[in-house]
Amino acid sequence: MTFLGMPAGGGNLTGTPFPKAARGALGDAQLRRNLAKATTTIRTKRAGVVGELPDWAELRAAGAAIKDEVLANLDEHLVRFEEALTSRGTHVHWARDADEANRIITDLVKATGTREVIKVKSMATVEIGLNEALADAGVHAVETDLAELIVQLGNDKSSHILVPAIHRNRTEIRDVFRREMPGVDPDLTDDPRALAEAARRHLRQKFMTVDVAISGANFGVAETGALVVVESEGNGRMCLTLPRTLISVVGIEKLVPSWRDLEVFLQLLPRSSTGERMNPYTSVWTGPTEGQTSHVVLVDNGRTATLADPDGRAALRCIRCSACLNSCPVYERTGGHAYGSTYPGPIGAVLSPQLTGVDRNPTLPFASSLCGVCYDVCPVAIDIPSMLVHLRSRVTESKRTTPESTAMRALSWVMSDARRWGRLIRLGKFGRLASRHVPLPGWSAARDLPLPPKQTFRDWWETR
Amino acid sequence: MRVALFVTCLVDALFPDVGKATVHLLERLGHEVVVPSGQTCCGQMHVNTGYQGQALPLVRNHVDAFEQADVIVAPSGSCAGSVRHQHADVARKHGDPKLAEAAEDTAKRTFELSEFLVDVLGVTDVGAYFPHRVTYHPTCHSLRMLKVRDKPLQLLRAVEGIDLVELPGAETCCGFGGTFALKNSATSTAMLGDKTSAVLSTGADVLTAGDSSCLMHIGGGLSRLRSGVRTLHLAQVLENAR
Structure with a gap:
């Protein structure tokens, strides 16, 4: 299936196939330990605060329904949103893809004359590769979210939507700070409180001096033009209110129709993501603060193409909570880097290939055992397993004949007729010797093959 | 019927x-x-x-x-x-x-x-007798697609002579996933490793489940470890009678 005329998005991809990248990650014992510990903790917290709500199922259904309505009428909601923003003095820009978004933002930043910007954590800016684009233009972007800062200072990449440095433990973080943070105490310990204090001192100075901020948004309210940022550290509040210029980068699917709809999502999101009843900071702003210039860049980057696929579009309901990552047995073992794209885990496996086009991300839809935990925990009920299965078809249909497709075709022919099938499996008994001695690639490295029976079930039934 | x-x-x-x-x-x-x-x-x-x-x-x-x-x-x-x-x-x-x-x-x-x-049928006691230490792995599709919940456990609990022990992390996928086991063999076997460790920690003689496919995968791992733990389908446990 191809969707003509729908531009695919840029993806910030590593290009390494998932199975290969995963193999490397699986051999890293420290990483496995860090991930298992962190995901188990968040998972348990989430289960507690979700379980205590008697109307969780209704909230979840409402979240899905609101998002579906937004997606079905996205054109109207976006125009309404633009009108509301403009009428309150915000400048609105539209970006078809990553390149266009980066060009718009870089020009806006350059026009202010600054060489440094502060950033609130934003997946959209990671997706478009904004920091790299700004660096090319001679502008340094300072990440102010603690985990993003750790990743940035360590010259590392984010491995989780919500907890970008989940793959690091506190000793590793202390080492990064000691090495990379200007003016840090050389005797800094790995006590979480000491680490937070060091980051706080470092960031406070940036908040007080840098005049341009770049944010994302968790939600945009179409009716009023309000933008919402949900966070835990207060760095967002600083970035949104202190600098003279605020540029917000927002994916076009981030809208909710009205103010009232937020009531649903502000319950779903913190409980699903950090396992909290309510997050510490929710900033809502409608238009610039006094003396501030504000811009909103609305980014498509493959979202319209995703919307065109009826069996894939529900991925755009995602509110980036990461409950699916924290629950996924594959993610827990490989970590986020193995996915090779901005969005890791189960949601990344369905979202990234759609944003970039499946041909540029062909291994991700197969990076799942289809166990279904992701669907169970998703606060907007995205049926990720079914979507993975659908995208697998899009991948195989985009390829020419392969040995696998030939084998599948042959097997389909055999299995569509009981006599052919019966004859084939009767040959299994000749495999009795082979199964213990001839390895099956991909299987036999860690698993013995079963010994084929002397008689198939259907032959036994015939003679019974 | x-x-x-x-x-x-x-x-x-x-x-x-x-x-x-x-x-x-x-x-x-x-x-x-x-x-x-x-x-x-x-x-x-x-x-x-x-x-x-x-x-x-x-x-x-x-x-x-x-x-x-x-x-x-x-x-x-x-x-x-x-x-x-x-x-x-x-x-x-x-x-x-x-x-x-x-x-x-x-x-x-x-x-x-x-x-x-x-x-x-409305039965939980099928008249089975199975005097062994058994642990049960709920397979993902029975659990999350069909929502069988604890029905297999209800059946097992009613088996005479059985010593049914709980499997730690039971609801975590074993890593089989059909062709996932071949295409992502390294990840699949990493998941398998955690599952076999959990099975061995129970001291069970028999691991049972409702799907032969998952049992083929876990059983293949247990056999490779020469662990001595047998895998039997739920039907095979319930088939045994005095």
Whole structure:
């Protein structure tokens, strides 16, 4: 299936196939330990605060329904949103893809004359590769979210939507700070409180001096033009209110129709993501603060193409909570880097290939055992397993004949007729010797093959 | 009751004892078992590997094979799940609404073994005797697609002589996932490693589950470790009687 005329998005991809990248990650014992510990903790917290709500199922259904309505009428909601923003003095820009978004933002930043910007954590800016684009233009972007800062200072990449440095433990973080943070105490310990204090001192100075901020948004309210940022550290509040210029980068699917709809999502999101009843900071702003210039860049980057696929579009309901990552047995073992794209885990496996086009991300839809935990925990009920299965078809249909497709075709022919099938499996008994001695690639490295029976079930039934 | 056994391709070809156990169990409970000869495979492997077009003839074959059956029982959560949650979609997506309708009808008559015993027949004590230490792995599709919940455990708890021990992290996937086990073999075996460790920590002699596919994978790992732990399908545990 191809969707003509729908531009695919840029993806910030590593290009390494998932199975290969995963193999490397699986051999890293420290990483496995860090991930298992962190995901188990968040998972348990989430289960507690979700379980205590008697109307969780209704909230979840409402979240899905609101998002579906937004997606079905996205054109109207976006125009309404633009009108509301403009009428309150915000400048609105539209970006078809990553390149266009980066060009718009870089020009806006350059026009202010600054060489440094502060950033609130934003997946959209990671997706478009904004920091790299700004660096090319001679502008340094300072990440102010603690985990993003750790990743940035360590010259590392984010491995989780919500907890970008989940793959690091506190000793590793202390080492990064000691090495990379200007003016840090050389005797800094790995006590979480000491680490937070060091980051706080470092960031406070940036908040007080840098005049341009770049944010994302968790939600945009179409009716009023309000933008919402949900966070835990207060760095967002600083970035949104202190600098003279605020540029917000927002994916076009981030809208909710009205103010009232937020009531649903502000319950779903913190409980699903950090396992909290309510997050510490929710900033809502409608238009610039006094003396501030504000811009909103609305980014498509493959979202319209995703919307065109009826069996894939529900991925755009995602509110980036990461409950699916924290629950996924594959993610827990490989970590986020193995996915090779901005969005890791189960949601990344369905979202990234759609944003970039499946041909540029062909291994991700197969990076799942289809166990279904992701669907169970998703606060907007995205049926990720079914979507993975659908995208697998899009991948195989985009390829020419392969040995696998030939084998599948042959097997389909055999299995569509009981006599052919019966004859084939009767040959299994000749495999009795082979199964213990001839390895099956991909299987036999860690698993013995079963010994084929002397008689198939259907032959036994015939003679019974 | 006249029960049509949907034996599944894997059991037919590699684990006939699971099929025999299901037959013996249902007959012991006083039911007539028939095995429609036209059946082959539900096509789940094709669907889940991205070959829905190739699965279509298998869906058609399955629907035809079980057209006359009043009630269909499969010793597999995964295959019953495919019939109930994939068949109609595959038919509809490939432009065959008539087949989709027929597949929906087949789906309504299809039960996984523990569902059939507990929900349809209303029995939990099937008169089994199995004096061994056993642990149970709830397979993902039976748990999350079919929502069998603790039905298999209700059946196991009623077995005479059994020493049923809880499996730590039971609801975590074993890492099989069909062709996932081959395509992402390193990740699959990492998941398997955690599952076999959990099984061994229970001190059980037997690991049981409702799907031969997952048991083939976990059993393959336990055998490679020379652990001495046997894998038996739920039907095989329940088949044993004094």
